[in-house]
Amino acid sequence: MANTNDDTGTPAAFKQFSTRFPQIAERYEALGKAVHEHGPLNDRERALVKLAISGTAGLGSAFKTHIRKGREAGITRAEMEHVVLLFLPTIGLPAMIRAMRLIERMYAPNDAGTNP
Template structure:
C-alpha cells in the first residue's frame, strides 16, 4: 500500500482549496463534535490511529492529547 502521507501531500498540492476545506471540516468536527469532551475525542482518535497502525497519526494524536491534559 502506498504511503498515505505521500498520497495526502499530492492531494494537498493538486487541490489546495479542497484540502483547506477538508482541514476546516476536521477542525469543526473536533471542536463541535457532539456530546464528547475534548479528552474523550483525543482518546478515540488515538485508539483508531493505533488500531489502524497509522504511526504518524498516532504520534500526532498523542501529542495533542497530552496538550489537552491527558497524561
C-alpha cells in the same frame, strides 16, 4: 515525501499536500473542525478516541500526531498507555507493542503518568 514533522507538529506530507492542493486541504481541515465541534465529547475524550482509532488502524504517523495532540489536551502518558493496553484483547499483542513503543519514543522514560 518525508514523514517528519516540522516545529509546528504538522507532518511534512500534509504540508506538501496542502501546498499542492490548498482548497482540498482547507476543506479537509474544515471537516475535521466540524466533526470535533459536533456532539457531546470534550477535548480529552476526543483525544483518547482519536488515539485509539489511529493506533488500532496502524497509522503510525497519525498515531504520533494524536499522541502530541493528546498531550496538548492534558492526556497523561499513563492514560495513553491504558488506551494502548486496551488494544491487546481486540487487535493483539504485536499491534499493542508497536503502539506502546511509539508512546515510549515520544516521552522521556521517567515521566510515566505525567505530562512534561
